Amino acid sequence: MMEKTDKRARAALFRSRLAEAMEARGTSQSALARAVGVDRSTVSQLIKGTGPRLPNAQVVGECAAALGVSADWLLGLTDRPETAADILASSLSLTEAPRALVDEQIFLWHQEAAGYKIRHVPAGLPDMLKTREFLQWEYAPHLGRSIDQAIGASEDRLAWMRDAQSDYEIALPIYELQSFLQAEGYYSGLPYPVRAAQVEFLLEVCEQLYPRLRIYLFDARRLYSAPLTVFGPLLAAIYIGQNYMVFRDTERVQALTGHFDHLVREAHVTARNLPSHVRALWAGTPNRG
Numbered sequence: 001m002m003e004k005t006d007k008r009a010r011a012a013l014f015r016s017r018l019a020e021a022m023e024a025r026g027t028s029q030s031a032l033a034r035a036v037g038v039d040r041s042t043v044s045q046l047i048k049g050t051g052p053r054l055p056n057a058q059v060v061g062e063c064a065a066a067l068g069v070s071a072d073w074l075l076g077l078t079d080r081p082e083t084a085a086d087i088l089a090s091s092l093s094l095t096e097a098p099r100a101l102v103d104e105q106i107f108l109w110h111q112e113a114a115g116y117k118i119r120h121v122p123a124g125l126p127d128m129l130k131t132r133e134f135l136q137w138e139y140a141p142h143l144g145r146s147i148d149q150a151i152g153a154s155e156d157r158l159a160w161m162r163d164a165q166s167d168y169e170i171a172l173p174i175y176e177l178q179s180f181l182q183a184e185g186y187y188s189g190l191p192y193p194v195r196a197a198q199v200e201f202l203l204e205v206c207e208q209l210y211p212r213l214r215i216y217l218f219d220a221r222r223l224y225s226a227p228l229t230v231f232g233p234l235l236a237a238i239y240i241g242q243n244y245m246v247f248r249d250t251e252r253v254q255a256l257t258g259h260f261d262h263l264v265r266e267a268h269v270t271a272r273n274l275p276s277h278v279r280a281l282w283a284g285t286p287n288r289g
Contacts, residue, residue: 007054010076013076015046015049018063021074022047022067027067029043030043032066035062036066037062046063057071093245093246095243106229106237113166113231113232114165116231116232117167117169117232118169119169119171119229119257119260120168120170120230121170121171121172121229122170122172125180125198126170128161128162128168130201131197131201132155134190134197135147135151136148136151139151162213166232167213169214170213170215171215171225171263172215173220174218174219174220174268175220177217177278180195180198206274207275214271215271216263216264216270217269217277218266218268219268223262226238228256230253230256233253233254234253235253236252236256
């Protein structure tokens with residue numbers, strides 16, 4: 001239940017915040033009076049008055065709009081001066097997600113979050129764990145002749161991510177790994193030599209970087225997750241196709257962190273057991289050639 005504030009205290013806070021907003025905005029009493037549509041003397045009384053009365057809602061709203069702050073902040077109902085639209089704009093954004101390898105925006109987010117734990121649910125096998133041959137097979141249909149140039153530009157970024165001081169946790173649906181090993185679904189037509197080399201590389205990287213890199217497998221029949229990445233406490237990005245939906249407000253970043261941590265807690269295969277699980281699946285995969 002919200003604690004009630006004494007009328008005199010709220011009126012005093014309104015006067016103080018109005019003066020603060022005017023100073024921050026560089027707005028004079030005359031300019032504010034013109035913007036609000038009142039006499040200058042009215043604005044002077046709003047700032048210098050001593051009584052317990054507050055101006056009517058129309059005047060409060062007009063002052064807030066003219067000064068670029070929220071009416072709730074002027075009235076002491078919140079400690080955030082931003083308007084609701086400004087808060088939403090700063091906490092949620094859409095960023096273009098090109099069909100490419102590690103695009104520049106993703107790399108900038110990784111750099112921004114260097115040293116923090118990165119939590120990742122990829123749309124497929126993680127790019128940072130793929131061989132060059134796998135990337136060529138996957139991206140050539142979309143990038144054409146520029147595939148070698150694109151891979152070359154991304155290899156340094158992928159190497160930086162693998163060598164960064166961040167801890168990486170990756171949660172992957174079991175069926176994604178099985179589809180890759182058996183060259184089914186999305187991976188249909190992936191040649192056996194490419195798959196074999198990819199399996200060896202995946203195992204090598206997982207064992208070399210563990211425990212700084214941990215991969216968990218969850219059962220998508222029990223749990224679901226959209227592709228997403230949580231960059232420490234700083235931001236979370238959900239992949240929705242042509243865009244990333246990006247959240248920077250603490251509440252939503254924490255909620256998506258909790259969602260990811262639930263995937264880890266309920267994982268069917270833990271990071272420690274992943275290498276032996278992959279070897280067993282690969283050894284038992286029929287018609288591997």
